[in-house]
Amino acid sequence: MSQDNGVHAGSGATTDASLASRAKNPKKNGPKWWLISLIAVIVACAVVIGVTVAYGKKNDSADASAKNMVADTVTIGLKLAPTNLDIRNTAGSALDQVLIGNVYEGIVARDSKNQVAPGLASSWEESKDGLTYTFHLNKNMTFSNGDKLDAEDVAWSINELIAKQYHDADAITAVSKVEAKDADTVAMTLKTPNSNLLWTLTGRAGLVFDKDAKYDLKTQAVGSGPYTVAKFVENTSITLKANSEYWGKNKAKTPTIVIKYLADDNAAVNALKSGDVQVLAPITESLAGPFKSDSDKYTVKAGNGTDKYVLGFNNASGSKLADKRIRQAIRYAINHKEIIASRGGADKALGGPIPSLDPGYEDLTKLYPYDQAKAKLLMAEAGYSESNPLELSLTYANIYGTELGDQLRSQLKPIGIDLKVNVVEFSTWLQDVYTNHDFDISLVDHNESHDFYSWADPTYYFGYDNAEVQKLYNEGVAATTDKERDAKFAEAAKLISEDAPADWLFNYRITTVTAKGVKGFPFDLNQTVLPLYNVTYSLAEFSQQ
Amino acid sequence: MSGNSNNHRGTADRLAFASAALRSMWRRAEGKFALIVLALWLAIALVSLIWTPQSLWATDGYHVWAAPSAAHWLGTDGTGADVFSWLMAGSRTNLLIVLLTVIVSAVWGLLLIAAMVTRNSALANTSVVVIDALISIPTVLIALILAVPLGASVAVIVIACGFGYGLNLARVARPAALLASRSAYVESALANGASGWQVLVSHIIPNIVPVLAVQLSLSAGTAVLAESGLTYLGIGVPSGVPSWGHSLATSVKLINVFPLTVLWPGLMVTVVVVALNVFGDVLRDAIDPVANPALRQTVVAAEKEDER
Numbered sequence: 001m002s003q004d005n006g007v008h009a010g011s012g013a014t015t016d017a018s019l020a021s022r023a024k025n026p027k028k029n030g031p032k033w034w035l036i037s038l039i040a041v042i043v044a045c046a047v048v049i050g051v052t053v054a055y056g057k058k059n060d061s062a063d064a065s066a067k068n069m070v071a072d073t074v075t076i077g078l079k080l081a082p083t084n085l086d087i088r089n090t091a092g093s094a095l096d097q098v099l100i101g102n103v104y105e106g107i108v109a110r111d112s113k114n115q116v117a118p119g120l121a122s123s124w125e126e127s128k129d130g131l132t133y134t135f136h137l138n139k140n141m142t143f144s145n146g147d148k149l150d151a152e153d154v155a156w157s158i159n160e161l162i163a164k165q166y167h168d169a170d171a172i173t174a175v176s177k178v179e180a181k182d183a184d185t186v187a188m189t190l191k192t193p194n195s196n197l198l199w200t201l202t203g204r205a206g207l208v209f210d211k212d213a214k215y216d217l218k219t220q221a222v223g224s225g226p227y228t229v230a231k232f233v234e235n236t237s238i239t240l241k242a243n244s245e246y247w248g249k250n251k252a253k254t255p256t257i258v259i260k261y262l263a264d265d266n267a268a269v270n271a272l273k274s275g276d277v278q279v280l281a282p283i284t285e286s287l288a289g290p291f292k293s294d295s296d297k298y299t300v301k302a303g304n305g306t307d308k309y310v311l312g313f314n315n316a317s318g319s320k321l322a323d324k325r326i327r328q329a330i331r332y333a334i335n336h337k338e339i340i341a342s343r344g345g346a347d348k349a350l351g352g353p354i355p356s357l358d359p360g361y362e363d364l365t366k367l368y369p370y371d372q373a374k375a376k377l378l379m380a381e382a383g384y385s386e387s388n389p390l391e392l393s394l395t396y397a398n399i400y401g402t403e404l405g406d407q408l409r410s411q412l413k414p415i416g417i418d419l420k421v422n423v424v425e426f427s428t429w430l431q432d433v434y435t436n437h438d439f440d441i442s443l444v445d446h447n448e449s450h451d452f453y454s455w456a457d458p459t460y461y462f463g464y465d466n467a468e469v470q471k472l473y474n475e476g477v478a479a480t481t482d483k484e485r486d487a488k489f490a491e492a493a494k495l496i497s498e499d500a501p502a503d504w505l506f507n508y509r510i511t512t513v514t515a516k517g518v519k520g521f522p523f524d525l526n527q528t529v530l531p532l533y534n535v536t537y538s539l540a541e542f543s544q545q
Numbered sequence: 546m547s548g549n550s551n552n553h554r555g556t557a558d559r560l561a562f563a564s565a566a567l568r569s570m571w572r573r574a575e576g577k578f579a580l581i582v583l584a585l586w587l588a589i590a591l592v593s594l595i596w597t598p599q600s601l602w603a604t605d606g607y608h609v610w611a612a613p614s615a616a617h618w619l620g621t622d623g624t625g626a627d628v629f630s631w632l633m634a635g636s637r638t639n640l641l642i643v644l645l646t647v648i649v650s651a652v653w654g655l656l657l658i659a660a661m662v663t664r665n666s667a668l669a670n671t672s673v674v675v676i677d678a679l680i681s682i683p684t685v686l687i688a689l690i691l692a693v694p695l696g697a698s699v700a701v702i703v704i705a706c707g708f709g710y711g712l713n714l715a716r717v718a719r720p721a722a723l724l725a726s727r728s729a730y731v732e733s734a735l736a737n738g739a740s741g742w743q744v745l746v747s748h749i750i751p752n753i754v755p756v757l758a759v760q761l762s763l764s765a766g767t768a769v770l771a772e773s774g775l776t777y778l779g780i781g782v783p784s785g786v787p788s789w790g791h792s793l794a795t796s797v798k799l800i801n802v803f804p805l806t807v808l809w810p811g812l813m814v815t816v817v818v819v820a821l822n823v824f825g826d827v828l829r830d831a832i833d834p835v836a837n838p839a840l841r842q843t844v845v846a847a848e849k850e851d852e853r
Contacts, residue, residue: 269801286610286623289802338606342625402784402795403623409785410602410624422696423784 071537073256074518077268077277080527081235081261084218087204088166093447093528096203098238098259101531103144104223106206107135107154107186108198112524112531114306114357114449116198120154120208120224121186130193130480135186141247143210144228149247151180156211158188161204168204172197193478195485199450226252226533236261240532250533253520257532272298272513278537281512281526285344291513299514302346303523306355306449307508309400311408312442315501316463320392320440325378326417327500330441331368332375333415339407340506350507352497353455357525359482360452360489364497375415384416391418395433396443397426404443404505434461445508449528452489455496464501468492558843565843566831576827582820590637599627601634601787610803619809623795628806632813634787639769639817642702642788646768647761649707654714654760658753659745661719662726673719676712684709684771685778692780702781706771710764718756725752755829762825766818773814789814 082094087104101109109119121135141149158178161169174194179187190197200206213222221229226246231239238259242252260277262268269287272280283291291298313321313330321327340347348356351364376385384390392412394405405421412419419441424432433439442461446454456473458465469492476488497504512523520534570576598618605625613620619628660672688705695701725731731748739747750757769789775781776790777797784791792810800807834840 265798266801284798286799287802335606340606342604342606342609342623398779401623401798402791405784406602406624406626407604407606410604410626413602421783421785423779424696425779 074537075258075277076279086217102227110202133188137184150183155180195479278515282510302509307447309505311503312462325382329375329378347506350504352493362490379416389418392440393420394441395422397429570831579820579824590640593633597630638788645703646706650710653711657715697783714760718753721753758828759825766821
């Protein structure tokens with residue numbers, strides 16, 4: 001080593017000297033003007049070309065608008081991308097959103113009020129005991145590949161779902177069998193009455209596939225809807241082409257619809273500004289601000305949805321929150337109005353587990369109004385105060401931002417709760433909270449509709465076990481009329497809310513921005529039900545602005 | 546620059562040395578800038594321990610993303626909390642992170658240097674190879690791995706950065722350290738029975754101080770950047786702990802709408818990082834007797850005094 005070093009040291013000195021002598025040379029020559037001017041010329045050229053191209057494009061589109069009033073293509077920016085097109089096996093509402101009603105159709109459909117509407121079946125009857133449903137199908141229905149769609153396909157699709165336990169099969173466990181009575185009639189037999197059945201069939205459970213078609217479910221889709229999938233690029237885009245042979249009335253009005261998935265909010269806003277997309281859904285209320293003030297060019301609207309931001313407490317015995325007084329204190333201490341205002345004011349207060357679009361909804365926001373004095377009193381009874389606070393942890397996924405945690409911590413501080421906020425990866429939340437039930441307080445957006453069952457299931461992560469609620473829920477499910485079901489659910493929801501096993505921060509409403517000239521884009525529920533047949537974009541109207 | 550003279554210097558001489566170095570730093574414009582910024586940073590961090598204009602937890606949902614006003618000098622953030630107060634409080638977290646990172650990387654780097662220039666050639670050769678291999682692992686990757694068991698925490702930043710920058714430091718300082726360790730005075734010190742550690746402390750380290758100054762101040766600047774980056778990724782400073790990275794990460798989502806809120810933390814980070822980098826350069830020039838004639842005079846004066 002010391003020998004090596006001798007060599008290093010010796011050569012080091014000479015290298016230094018030669019480096020030093022070289023290093024001085026360029027300084028004498030001064031700046032290289034030719035290099036600087038060359039760079040300047042290149043930059044100037046780039047700017048000129050860039051500007052010309054950008055303006056050239058705009059002129060092109062103006063010409064096009066003069067020729068035809070309605071655009072051939074509408075581009076829609078959405079956020080959550082499906083990983084593949086396999087709606088039989090892949091979870092995630094992104095697939096439901098783009099495929100159901102557009103590419104695949106169900107035996108019944110769902111409208112934007114979350115109500116059951118005719119789909120492939122034009123009408124249906126339910127037996128008195130609620131155990132048999134008879135569906136009457138439309139006539140002359142076809143798939144996009146030309147195959148005929150009849151009762152055989154309907155029965156096969158639902159029976160396959162049950163037999164192979166595809167995704168969402170557990171939603172129709174009550175169904176014992178589905179039979180094709182004749183070409184246009186399907187009979188469904190149930191083991192027990194289920195008042196939720198029809199609504200469930202508007203989702204994946206009721207989708208009808210072509211029995212005879214062979215295709216790769218992951219990258220292709222053969223359905224009976226007004227659109228077909230022309231191109232699918234994973235995590236990036238889906239191109240829908242109108243199905244010219246569509247059997248129904250609601251034929252596609254725009255020949256091509258491109259759906260782009262823009263996960264980054266800022267990129268999405270830029271895409272809308274530059275005209276890359278004509279619709280953006282969802283966008284946060286704060287980001288939508290500039291579009292709101294530019295009402296000549298854009299329409300901003302918040303739509304109703306079933307997203308519930310649930311601040312779930314750990315109700316299991318042994319948890320710090322097993323004490324009802326503390327749970328109640330938290331509910332009194334949270335200023336929902338202020339939280340909603342800080343998010344832009346589009347969201348709706350929600351006092352209980354059922355949102356306004358679901359059966360059994362009732363305004364329960366009066367049960368726990370914002371009342372800090374009452375909250376302090378309850379905490380004092382439980383033995384805590386601001387100087388002697390109760391330490392609780394709040395665990396939630398980072399997709400919801402850090403603001404909610406910071407706000408809750410500052411709102412709970414004065415009543416004597418020291419909230420430790422853990423903002424984690426969604427997978428960590430799933431592991432720690434959802435699977436292992438290792439948490440005090442959790443925050444998550446339960447966006448599913450008709451998910452009231454989670455309050456009747458004591459094994460669900462919040463561990464809420466109330467025999468009365470379970471009884472009411474089961475009675476509601478077994479009800480044979482909607483009215484009876486709604487009454488039972490509403491009664492159970494009120495019991496739950498009074499018990500304070502969670503706090504419902506708000507009912508998140510999705511804000512959508514559309515460029516002027518876009519018509520027929522649904523605002524309500526558009527993250528799960530997004531019928532696109534009616535969407536048009538008239539360029540003339542836009543270019544006049 | 547001889548290691549021996551360092552040894553004999555008393556406290557008074559050290560002070561004279563330090564003040565001469567500081568004075569020559571202050572004489573240069575960039576030195577003034579660096580010193581002022583760093584002093585302000587330290588002062589703000591200390592003040593924030595006892596006072597901020599508004600409480601950090603005073604959220605106000607009705608006034609989010611507000612423009613600067615008399616009550617909120619730099620406006621409010623997404624929860625309605627005061628941006629200025631959060632930045633003030635953030636400066637202490639960042640200062641802590643920078644200090645810890647510099648200490649960790651200095652200790653770790655010096656250990657590696659010691660291993661690389663040791664007379665045990667097997668250890669020296671292996672450590673060079675191992676360091677060259679380790680240096681290729683990106684700091685962010687180390688942080689991502691550390692975040693799995695540790696979660697988002699200051700420790701992730703400090704360990705990942707300290708580890709990575711220590712490797713760099715060792716690699717860069719090795720030639721100078723090697724030169725010193727094979728010099729005649731080290732040979733004679735060893736012959737006189739000095740232990741390896743004594744040689745490291747009294748001969749090798751003084752010889753690589755200029756390199757250390759530049760490298761450590763670069764590390765300090767990079768640590769500030771790393772804090773912002775890692776916090777943005779969600780593996781740095783945990784939520785609820787004020788830091789510049791936290792302020793940046795929460796405001797950058799709305800850069801299209803409220804660009805001002807990104808500007809303030811961004812400005813803080815930029816100014817401090819520039820100041821730290823400049824500081825290293827200026828410090829190197831100021832404490833290197835070859836580059837700084839004023840220092841030579843102090844040393845000469847001290848030696849004269851010694852003679853008396």
